[in-house]
Amino acid sequence: MSRESRGKQSEADGDGPANAAQRLFAAYETRPAFYDEMFEATGVPRAHCRELCQALDAMRPAEIAAMQEYAERSFLHQGITFAVYGEEGAQERIIPIDFLPRLVDAADWDLVERGLRQRLEALNRFLADVYGPGRILEDGVVPVDLVRGCPQYRVEMRGVDVPHGVYVALCGTDIVRTNDGFMVLEDNLRVPSGVSYMLANRRALKTSLRNLFRRHHVRGIDHYGRLLRQTLTELAPPGVSDPCIVLLTPGVYNSAFYEHMFLAQEMGVELVQGSDLLVHNGFVYMRTTAGLKKVDVIYRRIDDDFIDPLAFRPDSQLGTPGLFYAYRLGNVTIANAPGTGVADDKSVYVYVPDMIRYYLSEEPLLSNVDTRLCRDPEGLEYTLDNLEKLVVKMVGESGGYGMLVGPHATPEERAAYAEELRRNPDNYVSQPVLDLSVSPCLTPSGAGPRHVDLRPFVLRGNETRLVPGAFCRVALVEGSLVVNSSQGGGGKDLWVLSD
Amino acid sequence: MLSRNAQGLYWMGRYLERAQHGCHLLAEQFIIIEDRPIEQIDQSWRRLFRAAGRTPLGGHLDPPPDDEDFMLADAYTLADDLTFEPTNPNAIRNCVAAARESARQVRNVIPDKMWSSLNLAYIDLRDVEMETIWNDRPGTFYDRTMGAIRTVSGVAEGTIYRDDGWHFLQLGRFVERLQSVAALMDAHIALFPTAAPDDDADWLSLLWICEAHFAYRRLYSQGLRPTSMVDFLVADPSLSHSIRHALGRIVEALDAVAAGPPLRIEAERRAGRMVASIDLDWPDRDPEDDDATRSALQDLGASCRQLHDDIAAAYFNYEIEDAP
Numbered sequence: 001m002s003r004e005s006r007g008k009q010s011e012a013d014g015d016g017p018a019n020a021a022q023r024l025f026a027a028y029e030t031r032p033a034f035y036d037e038m039f040e041a042t043g044v045p046r047a048h049c050r051e052l053c054q055a056l057d058a059m060r061p062a063e064i065a066a067m068q069e070y071a072e073r074s075f076l077h078q079g080i081t082f083a084v085y086g087e088e089g090a091q092e093r094i095i096p097i098d099f100l101p102r103l104v105d106a107a108d109w110d111l112v113e114r115g116l117r118q119r120l121e122a123l124n125r126f127l128a129d130v131y132g133p134g135r136i137l138e139d140g141v142v143p144v145d146l147v148r149g150c151p152q153y154r155v156e157m158r159g160v161d162v163p164h165g166v167y168v169a170l171c172g173t174d175i176v177r178t179n180d181g182f183m184v185l186e187d188n189l190r191v192p193s194g195v196s197y198m199l200a201n202r203r204a205l206k207t208s209l210r211n212l213f214r215r216h217h218v219r220g221i222d223h224y225g226r227l228l229r230q231t232l233t234e235l236a237p238p239g240v241s242d243p244c245i246v247l248l249t250p251g252v253y254n255s256a257f258y259e260h261m262f263l264a265q266e267m268g269v270e271l272v273q274g275s276d277l278l279v280h281n282g283f284v285y286m287r288t289t290a291g292l293k294k295v296d297v298i299y300r301r302i303d304d305d306f307i308d309p310l311a312f313r314p315d316s317q318l319g320t321p322g323l324f325y326a327y328r329l330g331n332v333t334i335a336n337a338p339g340t341g342v343a344d345d346k347s348v349y350v351y352v353p354d355m356i357r358y359y360l361s362e363e364p365l366l367s368n369v370d371t372r373l374c375r376d377p378e379g380l381e382y383t384l385d386n387l388e389k390l391v392v393k394m395v396g397e398s399g400g401y402g403m404l405v406g407p408h409a410t411p412e413e414r415a416a417y418a419e420e421l422r423r424n425p426d427n428y429v430s431q432p433v434l435d436l437s438v439s440p441c442l443t444p445s446g447a448g449p450r451h452v453d454l455r456p457f458v459l460r461g462n463e464t465r466l467v468p469g470a471f472c473r474v475a476l477v478e479g480s481l482v483v484n485s486s487q488g489g490g491g492k493d494l495w496v497l498s499d
Numbered sequence: 500m501l502s503r504n505a506q507g508l509y510w511m512g513r514y515l516e517r518a519q520h521g522c523h524l525l526a527e528q529f530i531i532i533e534d535r536p537i538e539q540i541d542q543s544w545r546r547l548f549r550a551a552g553r554t555p556l557g558g559h560l561d562p563p564p565d566d567e568d569f570m571l572a573d574a575y576t577l578a579d580d581l582t583f584e585p586t587n588p589n590a591i592r593n594c595v596a597a598a599r600e601s602a603r604q605v606r607n608v609i610p611d612k613m614w615s616s617l618n619l620a621y622i623d624l625r626d627v628e629m630e631t632i633w634n635d636r637p638g639t640f641y642d643r644t645m646g647a648i649r650t651v652s653g654v655a656e657g658t659i660y661r662d663d664g665w666h667f668l669q670l671g672r673f674v675e676r677l678q679s680v681a682a683l684m685d686a687h688i689a690l691f692p693t694a695a696p697d698d699d700a701d702w703l704s705l706l707w708i709c710e711a712h713f714a715y716r717r718l719y720s721q722g723l724r725p726t727s728m729v730d731f732l733v734a735d736p737s738l739s740h741s742i743r744h745a746l747g748r749i750v751e752a753l754d755a756v757a758a759g760p761p762l763r764i765e766a767e768r769r770a771g772r773m774v775a776s777i778d779l780d781w782p783d784r785d786p787e788d789d790d791a792t793r794s795a796l797q798d799l800g801a802s803c804r805q806l807h808d809d810i811a812a813a814y815f816n817y818e819i820e821d822a823p
Contacts, residue, residue, distance in 0.1 A: 076622070077615045079603065252604055265607040270501050278819070287502045289663055289756060289814040 023057045024064060028440060028447045035179050035437035036449065037102050048105040048497055055212055056100070061446075067208040068442050071099045074207070080200050082193075082485045083255035095197055096490030098441045099208060102452060102472045103216075106499045109468060112182060115366030116173055116456060117464045118356060123187060123343050124460065125359040127167035131157045131339060141358050142351045146375070149426075150348065151396050152190075152341030154304060156311055160328055162337050163235050166460050169335035170228070170299075172471075175366070176453045177437040184366050185434075185453065187352065189336060189344040191301045194471035194485070195457045196259035199224060199266075201493040202469070218495040221469035225266025227459055232267075232297050234461035235333045243296035243333075245269045246286060248277070250302050250318045255486060260301050274302070279322030282329045297333045298323075304338045312338075346395040346429045347373050370432060374425040383430040384421065387414050390430040392421065405481065407433055436481055439492070441474060451475045453483050454494060468496035500608070500663040506815040507605035508664050512671025514598035515617075519648045520679045521591040523708045524550070525578060526641035531704060532574055542690050543704065544577055549686035550679070551589060555580060578637065579629035591644065595621050610658040613651065620647035666752040667814075673752070674807055677745040680709060681800040684732060688789050688796075693725035702728055709740040726786040733796070734777050742799060743777050749806070750774060756814070766809035773802050 020026060025043075030036045038049045045053040056064070075094050082095040104112075129136050130147050131154075137144040147153055172192030174185040202221055206213060229245065236243035249260035251273050264271035276286050277295065285292040300307060306316040311324035326332045342348060350371050353364040372379035374392075383390060387406050394402035404417045421428050438449035456470040472494040473483035483489040524547050531543050548555050555577055584590045588597075599621040606614050624644060632640040659665050683705070691701045702725050706712040709732055719727050736743045753767045763771070776799070784791045 077619060078611070079606075079614070079618050252600075261603075261606045270504070271607045272501060273503065276501060276503050287817075287819075289500050289502055289505045289667075292819070 022061050024059065024061075024442075024447050025053060025057055025440065026446055028449070030449070031438075033179075034435050034449070034451070035177050037177075037437055037439040037452065039440075046103075049103050051215060052101070052103065052212060064442065068099045070208045071097050071204040074204050075200070078200070079258065080197070081258045082197070083253075083257075084486060084488060085255060095485060096474075096476055096488075097201055097204060098450075098474055098476070098490055098492040099205060100440050100442055100447065101205060101209070101493040101495045102439045102454075103495045103497060104454075105497050108182075109496045111365060112175060112454075112456065113466060113468070115182070115184075115364070116458050116466065118360065118362060118365055119173065119184065119187065119352065120168060120171060120458050120460055120464060122352065122356040122359050123171075123189065124165070124167055126355045127337070127340060127343050128162070128165050129359075130342065131160065131162075131167075136355065136358055139358075141354050142348070146347055147342060150342045150345050152304070152339070152345055154339030154342075156324065157337070157339040160337075161330060163237060163330070163333045164462070166235055166335075167337040167340050168343070169231055169235055169460050170457065171336075172455045172457050174453055174455050174473075175470075176369075176434055178435045182366055183369050183434075184352075185369055186346065186349060187344045188455075189340040190303060191336070192455070192457070193256040193259050193301075194455050194473075194491075195224060196256075196262040197485075197491045198455075198457070198469055198471040198494070199262075201471075201491055205493045216495060217498040219468040219498055221467040224457070224467045224469075225263065227465050227467065228263065228299075229267040229269070231459040231461035231465065232299055232333075232335060235335055236296050237330055237333055240296045244294060245297040245299065246272045246277075246295050248272055248274065248298050248300040248302055248307075250274075250306070254301070256301065263299075269299075274307075274317075274319045277320040277323070279320060279326050282326050282331050284320070284323060284326045284332045295332060297335065299335050304341060307334070307338065341396075346371075346393050346397075347375065347426075350429070369434060372430050374421060374428040374430065379430070380421070380425045383428070384418055386430075387418060389433060391433055392417065392428055392430045394427055395429060396427070401486070405433065433481065436475075436483075439472070439474070441476070441492070443478075448478065450478065451481050451483065452492070470494045500667075502815050502817075504605045504608050505663060505667045506811075507601045508609070508667040509671035509810070509815075511598050511601040511605070512668040512673075513675040514594045514601065514671075515648055515651060516672045516675035517589060517679065518591050518594035518598065519645060520676070521581060521589070521594060522641045522645040522648070523710075524683075525581060525591070526638055526645065527704050527708050528574075528578070529638040529641065530707075531700075535700065539698065539701065540574075543701070544574075546683075546686050546690050547581070548577075549689065550683040551581065552682065553580075553587065553589070575629060575633055582632075583627070583629055592624050592627075595624055595644075595648070605664075608664050610654070610660075612658055613654045616647075616654045617651045620644070620651060623647060663756050666755045669748055670752045670756075670810060673745040673748040674803060674810075676740065677742055677749070678800055678803045680732065680740060680742055680745070681796045681803065683708065684729065685793050685796045685800070688729070688793055691725075692789055693729065693792070694787065694789075699723050705732075709738075711738055711740060714738055729792060730781075730786070734781055743774075746770060746774050746777065753810075764809070764813050766806055766813055769802060769806050769809055773799060773806070776802075 029042045030039045038045060038053065040046050075097055079092065080095055081092045084093055126136065136142050137147060168189045172188045172194055174188065176183055176185050199221065232245050233243055245267065246269055247260055247264040249257060249271055261271055270286065272286055278285055284295045286295050302318055305313045306318040308319045308321060308323040309316045310321045327334050350373060353368055356362055356364045372382055374380040374383050383392060390406045392404040406414065436451040436453060439452045440447035441450040452472055452474050454470040454472050456466055459465045472492045473485065474490045474492055475481060475483045476490045528543060528547060532540055580587060582591045587593065599617050602609060602614055602617050655668065687705050702723055706715050706728065711732060715728065715731055731738060733742045735741045736747050738744055750770050753770055757767065781795065784795060
């Protein structure tokens with residue numbers, strides 16, 4: 001906000017600091033059931049949030065409204081969108097932003113970061129194992145039928161020599177916090193989205209809240225695009241030193257098209273669609289105005305099913321015929337590798353702590369949510385008996401689709417869901433309703449607590465890298481626990497503080 | 500450059516130019532409406548629809564003899580058809596929306612500021628209806644929209660990296676300009692013969708639409724002569740809206756994107772022949788012969804449509820005969 005407009009605001013409101021009733025946090029109350037990211041108790045900010053709270057409390061309501069409005073307007077003008085399928089006129093829906101940041105102190109971040117590195121290492125080894133020798137299956141640590149029967153298991157990947165053994169080059173892990181600490185809710189190992197919103201939230205806040213960044217020693221995240229490009233460069237096929245990298249998008253109708261465009265721009269690589277590529281003699285080329293150009297690395301944002309109609313779904317219009325053949329020959333890198341979905345399947349998830357112990361001989365630093373597999377008879381029975389207390393998810397789905405939140409469902413909805421469950425128990429897992437932590441969000445009546453989670457983005461090339469930040473997802477509706485962008489959730493900036 | 504991106508930039512250029520041209524035509528039309536006799540207003544609407552190659556809603560433009568208020572109501576309908584009509588792909592709002600949609604698909608190869616200026620132009624236009632602008636001096640709406648599109652062009656000029664993307668944007672813009680000026684002049688001469696015009700105003704309005712008014716005044720001090728105006732708008736390479744100027748820019752852009760071998764591709768040769776037809780053949784025709792002038796203009800328009808196909812065949816949808 002400019003000095004001039006600040007001046008105008010203060011004229012409208014009268015000069016001097018906000019009076020007590022107008023303060024942003026005047027009516028903000030904490031509740032013991034939910035960990036509050038900013039307050040220890042009502043009126044008592046956590047140590048690392050104290051300065052921010054004071055600064056915000058000293059602002060006039062009009063000034064705060066102007067900051068929020070600035071953030072929203074800049075999103076609209078830049079067209080920062082995330083489409084919600086099936087919603088009328090939502091193809092270019094602007095993703096909601098809440099301008100109040102969530103703060104994470106250095107010690108908490110350190111734990112999250114180490115936990116994520118450990119987890120991604122184990123998951124990559126697991127994938128190399130199940131598509132290779134299958135030791136973990138032979139040793140009975142993970143049930144063979146669970147893996148081989150998983151719809152995301154790609155038998156075509158058996159014995160493929162994956163460049164540098166890196167199956168998952170990028171993941172976006174959902175982490176929640178309850179009064180019991182941090183927990184991993186799910187590993188997104190296929191085509192996780194959200195990193196552009198993390199960067200866009202930061203950019204918007206730097207303009208509206210700029211004086212507060214330096215004071216808080218917020219760690220920078222702007223180098224993500226560079227790290228991503230470096231990671232993809234390292235994963236190029238052997239012998240290619242300056243690889244031609246492209247980002248493969250399903251196109252403008254995809255909900256995350258904005259992100260695809262943004263990342264291509266950040267990396268300085270071409271954004272291509274399946275129809276821009278063709279395969280000849282086992283190599284992949286893109287069609288340019290100066291003829292065909294060889295492509296070495298494809299960061300694909302298309303699901304496995306659609307990347308190559310010859311290898312996977314024959315009706316795919318989005319992919320490139322022969323792409324998988326070129327990949328098998330080792331002439332092109334596809335990141336993430338096809339078949340990574342078997343490791344973020346919601347039933348396989350249950351075994352991730354065991355994988356960490358098995359491959360790394362370490363105890364998991366981040367715990368899992370207590371999850372029951374409905375394929376186990378006890379699990380099914382428990383789930384059916386406690387439906388009103390549980391969240392039930394379909395194993396192969398993501399984005400909050402196909403989910404039942406027991407306590408919020410009607411008895412009819414629960415009965416219908418139970419019937420489905422009995423018919424096809426393998427397809428479901430259940431978890432307790434998590435008391436997700438809350439963080440203050442701007443509401444029409446000052447700040448109010450809203451449930452949040454965080455999705456940091458981890459990269460794996462020759463080494464594991466991540467920027468100190470995350471897309472912090474927010475359930476904008478009071479009391480709601482659903483933070484998914486595809487279900488109308490919003491985002492806020494997350495500040496990782498240095499020591 | 501990726502063919503699809505080149506194509507997107509080319510179409511962005513075309514749609515922006517088309518929207519701009521539409522604004523010029525309608526802004527001028529609302530000035531004509533202010534003080535001209537009803538028959539002349541009627542004629543200038545005909546010019547507009549002929550140039551656009553569009554049949555007005557209702558199928559004709561002639562007012563019923565017993566309806567005094569017909570022209571006003573009609574102007575509303577006609578302007579609405581050319582500005583907001585959802586089913587008219589060349590309506591101004593649709594052109595801006597199409598330019599923006601092309602831009603959205605190639606956002607990663609254009610400057611951020613260029614995208615957001617175009618996005619803003621679109622957002623300002625998105626929810627406007629004829630009713631709103633009718634009650635608030637319609638002319639100002641077209642001026643404003645023109646200003647927003649000029650801002651996009653200015654931002655592009657000032658920020659874009661001069662690689663092939665820029666040249667394809669220019670190609671689109673000047674192919675469109677050539678076609679629309681040729682079509683407008685053809686329609687104009689059909690309705691307003693060059694010999695002994697009844698009223699200078701019709702010809703002056705043509706100059707205004709082509710942003711040629713002041714330059715013409717300076718260069719042709721002896722007064723308005725339709726034949727000299729036609730020469731000016733067709734053959735003067737220094738006039739930004741002349742056909743010859745557009746051709747010069749097309750040749751430049753084609754030169755810049757040409758891949759290499761000394762043999763010129765079809766698009767370049769065709770553009771070269773068009774240049775020759777103006778530089779060498781145009782002065783030979785009888786300037787008093789409106790039919791000859793119109794047929795030359797129609798030939799230029801037809802060549803330009805073929806040029807469009809040549810460009811698409813060479814750079815966007817080329818056949819892959821033998822991959823490397």
